[in-house]
Amino acid sequence: MIISVASGKGGTGKTTISTNMALALGSGVEFLDCDVEEPNAHLFLKPVIERTELVTTPIPLVDLEKCTYCRKCSAICRFNAITVVSHKVLIFPELCHSCGGCMVVCPEGAITETGRELGEINFGARNGIRFINGRLRVGESMSPPLIKRVRSEADPEKVTIIDAPPGTSCPVIAAMNGADFVLMVTEPTPFGLHDLKLAVETVKLLGIPSGLVVNRSDIGDQEVFAYAEREQLPVLLTIPFERRIAEAYSQGRSIVEEFPEWKERFCELFHKIETIIQKRSTTV
Amino acid sequence: MKVAVTSKGTLLESEVDPRFGRASYILIVDTDSLSFEAMDNSANVNAFKGAGIQAATMISDKGAEVLMTGYCGPKAFATLEAAGVKVVSDISGKVLDAVTAIKEGKVSYSATPNKDGHW
Numbered sequence: 001m002i003i004s005v006a007s008g009k010g011g012t013g014k015t016t017i018s019t020n021m022a023l024a025l026g027s028g029v030e031f032l033d034c035d036v037e038e039p040n041a042h043l044f045l046k047p048v049i050e051r052t053e054l055v056t057t058p059i060p061l062v063d064l065e066k067c068t069y070c071r072k073c074s075a076i077c078r079f080n081a082i083t084v085v086s087h088k089v090l091i092f093p094e095l096c097h098s099c100g101g102c103m104v105v106c107p108e109g110a111i112t113e114t115g116r117e118l119g120e121i122n123f124g125a126r127n128g129i130r131f132i133n134g135r136l137r138v139g140e141s142m143s144p145p146l147i148k149r150v151r152s153e154a155d156p157e158k159v160t161i162i163d164a165p166p167g168t169s170c171p172v173i174a175a176m177n178g179a180d181f182v183l184m185v186t187e188p189t190p191f192g193l194h195d196l197k198l199a200v201e202t203v204k205l206l207g208i209p210s211g212l213v214v215n216r217s218d219i220g221d222q223e224v225f226a227y228a229e230r231e232q233l234p235v236l237l238t239i240p241f242e243r244r245i246a247e248a249y250s251q252g253r254s255i256v257e258e259f260p261e262w263k264e265r266f267c268e269l270f271h272k273i274e275t276i277i278q279k280r281s282t283t284v
Numbered sequence: 285m286k287v288a289v290t291s292k293g294t295l296l297e298s299e300v301d302p303r304f305g306r307a308s309y310i311l312i313v314d315t316d317s318l319s320f321e322a323m324d325n326s327a328n329v330n331a332f333k334g335a336g337i338q339a340a341t342m343i344s345d346k347g348a349e350v351l352m353t354g355y356c357g358p359k360a361f362a363t364l365e366a367a368g369v370k371v372v373s374d375i376s377g378k379v380l381d382a383v384t385a386i387k388e389g390k391v392s393y394s395a396t397p398n399k400d401g402h403w
């Protein structure tokens with residue numbers, strides 16, 4: 001079972017929710033931090049990292065000895081990542097999406113594959129919770145392949161909780177696609193609502209059931225609750241602003257470990273999600 | 285010599301378009317005869333990324349030896365460099381003024397691209 005925790009914008013407490021749910025459920029859970037530009041779930045889960053691997057993406061390498069400058073490679077590339085000018089073939093690795101099209105069409109077999117470093121993937125554990133995160137190389141912008149790599153490590157036997165990157169573009173979709181449920185975290189403010197609406201539209205397109213956690217539920221206005229009702233988006237948990245919660249968070253301590261009553265609420269949150277997923281699988 | 289000038293229109297009297305990859309038109313002008321060809325760059329205007337690379341490849345194919353434009357980003361610059369096309373940036377005014385300036389040798393060539401690649 002895969003639950004992706006997302007939010008339309010950053011700073012809504014997405015990581016607080018995802019990490020606390022993992023800690024509340026405890027062993028048997030697996031946590032994938034797919035917010036690869038700014039992974040920070042490890043600050044709360046405090047896993048012991050056991051191994052790190054480099055992640056590369058294939059890009060073309062041209063053998064000019066074989067090249068006839070026919071330009072078939074640049075004609076097929078939709079990303080303008082390869083071009084042929086006056087007996088040179090130029091490759092722009094940061095534009096290349098590793099689709100392999102140029103290699104396939106080259107009639108001379110002049111193109112082979114080489115790797116470009118995207119970032120790293122870390123494997124670890126904490127109290128029976130399996131932990132994996134991806135970290136994008138500084139200055140790198142191609143995060144979807146790294147996110148897909150992190151997701152490929154998921155164990156289908158486990159409950160997988162994914163911390164998705166904020167926003168609504170390709171990286172988020174890479175982190176939500178194929179999930180059984182998307183848990184959206186928002187704040188009841190006009191900005192929060194605006195970004196939430198965009199995120200909800202994205203999830204609808206993917207056809208994944210979703211539900212809402214409203215964080216700092218007593219600040220801002222009530223518009224988000226009215227919106228949730230109109231959209232038939234179940235509000236699965238509300239977390240009021242509490243000084244002690246904010247303090248625990250700012251010190252990297254988890255809510256469920258500090259305050260036992262919250263452990264129950266996070267377990268309940270999970271059971272509500274489980275019920276929605278099960279209902280759905282029996283109706284379709 | 286053939287010079288490529290980015291342009292908002294299809295005439296020598298048109299204003300220079302400060303953008304390269306996403307210029308409306310690119311005029312390939314023969315500096316001796318002032319005959320020219322106006323190339324519609326609209327296919328590139330809508331490119332998501334790498335418009336400058338395409339435009340650079342196109343003007344090199346047309347035999348231009350110099351590009352005159354407002355702004356040339358790093359990827360386009362690298363492509364032009366590989367193609368042996370020199371770059372004069374920070375150009376404004378009319379296309380004809382730019383062509384006159386280069387005929388009179390009153391231009392300086394850029395050794396580096398303009399900063400930031402988001403055009």
Ligand code: SF4
Binds near residue numbers: 060078096099
């Ligand atoms: S692999 Fe695909 S994206 Fe990369 S250069 Fe080749 S055709 Fe373009």
Ligand code: SF4
Binds near residue numbers: 069073
């Ligand atoms: S398709 Fe192959 S032979 Fe043709 S220009 Fe590209 S690399 Fe050269």
